[in-house]
Amino acid sequence: MTDAPDTMNRRQLIRHSAWFGAAVGLAVAGGEVISHVAGTADAARIQGRPTLRFAQVSDSHIGFLGKANPNVAGSFNQAIDRINNLSYTPDFVIHTGDLTHLATPGQFDQVKQMMTGLHTPHVFTVPGEHDSIDDGGQKYRSAFGAGTRGDGWYSFDIAGVHVIALVNTLNLKKLGHLGVDQLEFVAKDVAALPSDTPIIVFSHIPLFAMYPDWGWGTDDAAQALSYLRRFSSVTCLNGHVHQVFCKTEGNVTFHSGTTTAYPLPHPGDGPAPKPVTLPAGKLHDALGIREVSYTRGQSTLALKEKALQ
Amino acid sequence: MNVTRLAMAVALAVSGVSHAYLYIHGYQHIPTIGTAFVVQAGVSFALALLILIGGPSWLQWAAAALAGGALGAFVLSRTVGLFGFSEQGWQPSPHAAISVVAELVVVGLWAVYVIGHRRARAPQS
8 A cells, every 4th residue: 555645654743743843832932922021011110100000890789689689789898898808909999880770868878888898098989870860860979979070070180190080871862971061071171181191081881882772882972082082091991881891992992891780791692781690600700890000101001800709 | 945935924923023012012901812912923923933944834824824813803803892802993003004914915925825836736737
């Protein structure tokens, strides 16, 4: 019997195996070098402190009663513990809305009381649509609106970063809405800032069109973002969609955060964004908090997602 | 040296450099995408080097698969999203465009190689 021309003999097999091994070895070595360079670059940047470090929680839905999570207060407490057990004290904690499920005074009292357990100098919030169900956000502002402007929006500066907290859950039709007064506020708020000031924007509903069919977008966000185009680094953090999602548009990076209450389906997965009941033991993998850090000289924020498990 | 090999190695290296640059400058912090970028860059460099020094032909198939995969991931990230990540158009500029062009070159050179190889093996009439 003779070998067909395409049949590999033993010597060829060994040679090809050697090439394959070389390919794998070089790829691993190349990846290691790149990771090392990235780590060194990060370390060099970290030496240039001061650094801003904060945590984001979202969509605690205190008062929710349903199969998807029968104990939302318990999981929110776990989220608080997760933040309190970080290896550092965050400069602040931001709750990006839907603190309560039905915006009752009792639910606002409960969530406010729970958040006093956070080990951080400052707690900031923005309202979700669940926090302004029947009163245009009045009860929310009574509980959390001290020091805010208009219908609850505000801004502040910390560690060289300018932070803007927006309210896009009032006057909802289908999409989130900022409104003329708030757009004017944004325009004036950033007018005097140098273009190299890092900007962080908080809102409940995404400021990008994540899935407009489900209302996951803000109809007049483009106007607000146009005031931020000249800045070299703009990071928008939101809640509402109960899942991690990231998108970049030019100088702006959008990060949707997960929830501490219950997951929602992925965009377009089903007819509507209804709470998803996960198999036993899986819920806490889908819930979580987010750590965010900024180091001077860095063009992007570093985000780390942490599950509640 | 075979010009096709040299051009493919250069295009692979360009794609790898582009992905490595983005990884170092922020993409490392994007879940899953960051890992995919460093893997793409590492494998690109390895294949570029081995193709350059005259490795076997399956390396060019692997390079085409890698470049095709990267192009597919690019399209997904601009349409339905990829692992919860999406971007618009040619952002980040100019790296997105550089990568896409380099990967198209790799796939194109692979096609040239395959066609040339088949013609060479075809029985002469």
